[in-house]
Amino acid sequence: MNLDALYSELTLKTNAKLALVVLDGLGDIATKEQNYLTPLEAASTPNLDKIAKDSAQGRMIPIAPGITPGSGPGHLGLFGYDPLEFQVGRGVIEALGLGLELKPGDVCARANFATVDGKGIVTDRRAGRIPTETCEKLCAMLAGKIKKIGDTDILIKAGKEHRFVVVFRGKGLEGPLTDADPNREGFAIPNVKPRDENNAGQKKMAALIADFYKAAVPIIAKEKPANGFLMRGIAHQPHIPLFEERYKLKPACLAVYPMYKGLAQLVGMKKIEGPATIAEQFERYLKEYDNFDFFFIHYKYTDKAGEDGNFMAKMKAIEDFDAALPILLREKPDVLAITGDHSTPCAVKGHSWHAQPVLLYSALSGSDKLERFTETGANSGSLGVFEAKYLIRLMQANAKMFDKFGA
């Protein structure tokens, strides 16, 4: 039997409130250089400590052993969607990161401005990394003249330096396509092709990309150095079952960064705009308490510090989070999970495959008799080491949302 189908069948609607609090990139590794402590272990966390004693802990494998996830797969896993089954194209993630609101069926492409010579040969794949302002100017030129191709709406949005995103919103469009990118200098830009020759939506989309090139190239042909562009990761927003239907929970997203709002929106969470700090996010949670059943609260700064390899900054980010936590606890959710979407160890200076620690707090979580929430403590927690996609099922179970299986 399909496990997701079983979960669905057993799911009961209740009045429980669930909160999934994600400290991005929370997990870390203990090293000799840092006196065998992780930032979470080195931080002073009196408020986390208070709930730790009454919580269960464990560690979560974001995707599969050894696999380092990007933010997309990391969050899909936390939302309970198998990241190997529900893959989100890079164009879509990039569009979400730029704050574009996508609709089902939208096809997105990440694009680079590039330098092309008189014969169409790419001489610089990044057009000398033009300043962001130049990119914005060029995107405005393109967007001003290309609003529609046939019955398809075209949205163009500038990113940082040479990067931008193009969204195709029309009927019967599908990805993925091959890239319009030779992947190295000295070659012409190849035409895109359907990944599946028999897919009508991909064929239509490939023709549309060709038309887009025809319309766009003349507009920037005399610019220097960005007189051309490459397009990659061309894919449509995947069909993802709606969170509310899948879990019988009405979900809200309290995130500050566009990427995470976008990922939440992909599964149908309601974006709540406004809060800019974790304290404001928790305050808003209190205000919205009666309006939703499930709150996804995202905190970015642990990941940022990890990416910088800045141990003290990551420790401080955790302490700042801890200081705000009592606001959330004023009206405790029935089930509270605190974790990361992956590890971002300072020693790695980037995302990693290491299992992130997770704390699960509810009247029924049981106590693992741990005085603190740490990676080392989590190793001996009652939840063990498990795949992140099951966290939401444990949260539902703790909310008494599952009927008994069998008699």
Added chain:
Amino acid sequence: MNLDALYSELTLKTNAKLALVVLDGLGDIATKEQNYLTPLEAASTPNLDKIAKDSAQGRMIPIAPGITPGSGPGHLGLFGYDPLEFQVGRGVIEALGLGLELKPGDVCARANFATVDGKGIVTDRRAGRIPTETCEKLCAMLAGKIKKIGDTDILIKAGKEHRFVVVFRGKGLEGPLTDADPNREGFAIPNVKPRDENNAGQKKMAALIADFYKAAVPIIAKEKPANGFLMRGIAHQPHIPLFEERYKLKPACLAVYPMYKGLAQLVGMKKIEGPATIAEQFERYLKEYDNFDFFFIHYKYTDKAGEDGNFMAKMKAIEDFDAALPILLREKPDVLAITGDHSTPCAVKGHSWHAQPVLLYSALSGSDKLERFTETGANSGSLGVFEAKYLIRLMQANAKMFDKFGA
């Protein structure tokens, strides 16, 4: 999406050196009789202790919960091949154990000399367990007269007591076949049959076995008590993806016993001949350091002692290993895994299903803050309890050999 395909897609070639050190049958269980210590816990292991502090630990399920593996599946798992997907016939394992070098397509059978009466009824399936010397003499008689059947080369090699192996090297041969063995005394030897009636290679092979019987039986018909023989586990060497292509690692095998050299060779590792002790194996590792990326180093004596139920001998084998370890550490591999292929608990006097402890040491393994490498410590390691087939993926991750999955 298929996970192996994903791993392949994400794999990057690097300059990292990886070493997988297998203490055969390392895992054990603590019992009251031994003062609640395992041999690994009772042993003095100052050198393992030194690296334990900077390592991650966990326990590995060789195949699946409760399944006790033979050496074949145990090692295939360690090499990252799902032992349920890649099954190696017993004939092949037996041939490898006798030091036969197999080629792709070879079909192997394990055989027993037996006693047969005038009516063809098996009266002793092991011919009274004839001495090994008699077996060698009989095999030489057979090998002297049967070198080829049609265009198929026949290799015959004696094992211990009544056991021997026959290898069929020809074109278009396949297994598996049913056994030429009534499985009990008092019955005639059945003809072999293809397991799949529609498989041409199996049909050809079944005819070949019948021809082999016709040629061989008259040669030994007047011997006593071994005037007949049974054949079992008739199968071809399975098609296994080459290690080097699968992992982008150039692998070498430093083993002493033929079985393990053979298993390494099955996946395409280069056998390095010469070393006869663990110290010599480590010395040779130092010499070959620049020539390979991956070293499989196999140590047999822990398993031997476990099979004998000899606690003190297993403890001593671990101490001998530990004493040699500093040689390896003179030129530390970037990623070092130390584990067993399964447990061989002294109380079991044989292989078992108990999860074996594993230690993973690299600049990015993180420290589990454990002062020693033991079964009990490994229970609270950050790697948790996982299937052995994932170890190599964790080793690759620690060697930074995987690109990020998704954006």
